[in-house]
Amino acid sequence: MSATSSVPAWKRKSTLVMLAILAALAVFGTTTQTWLHVSIAQGAVQQSDLNIPGSKAAVAVSALALVALAGALAVTIAGRVARIITGVIVLLAAAGIIVVVLGVLADPSAAAMAEVGKATGVVGVASNAATTWFPVAAVIAAAVLALAAVLILWAGRGWTVRSKYDAAAAPGAQPAPGAPIDEVDSWDRLSRGDDPTA
Structure with a gap:
């Protein structure tokens, strides 16, 4: 039996790196979709035609997802010390994503304020914003990303030297x-x- 086949799949470098890459891509993918539906109050008229994507509702999420993706890719060629550093970076990026998205879910009107101001030309316009399921999907994907980062940090100690x-x-x-x-x-x-x- 080879050394590779004796290692559980969830401890293998290829499995964990692929999981982190897919989770980071999933987070980034959610930001291209509509996160907020907004009804803008203008006098007695209600307008419900403003849809805000995640890339505008939470700009930091897209950036953090790209950082996590780069870190996951770097793990594939990193040595032991660099692997720890990149693993921590991926973990911190995942935690940052979760914090930012939870802020959007907690107060969607505040997250929509900048885009509502651009749409109406008036800053501070009252709006009735509701979230879609994509922010929730981003949180789930970020949690998977964080889990992958933790497993990379833990299981990576036993990975054999390839270089x-x-x-x-x-x-x-x-x-x-x-x-x-x-x-x-x-x-x-x-x-x-x-x-x-x-």
Whole structure:
């Protein structure tokens, strides 16, 4: 049985990174949809034709989703220390998304105020804003993203080193006898004072 097959799927690097990427994309995808339906009070007339997407109702969510996506992608090539840093960044981005979206859900009228002001030309116009299900979906996706980040931080401690540069940095690591030497290996040996032509 191979080492990879003995590791549970939920601990594998490929599984957790893919989960984080999909969750970040899901959050970003919700921001392209309508988050708020607004009825604007103008005298005795009610207008219900203003729909506000998540990218305008909560600008920070789109930015944080992109940060989380970049962090999840960076995990695929990060070493041990960089993996911890990027994992923490992804976790903080997920937490930030949840906080911002909960603010929109708690007070949709305040979240809609800027767009209502642009639509009416008057700042502070009273509006009756209602949320759609997309902010809730964003919170769920962000919670999955946070879970993936926590699992990356926890399970990532046991992930094997994939890079030959990381392997070379390991104590006592030496190239196998008779292994082919490329230009990079030659430069590494020269920097250690060895003659690669010997």
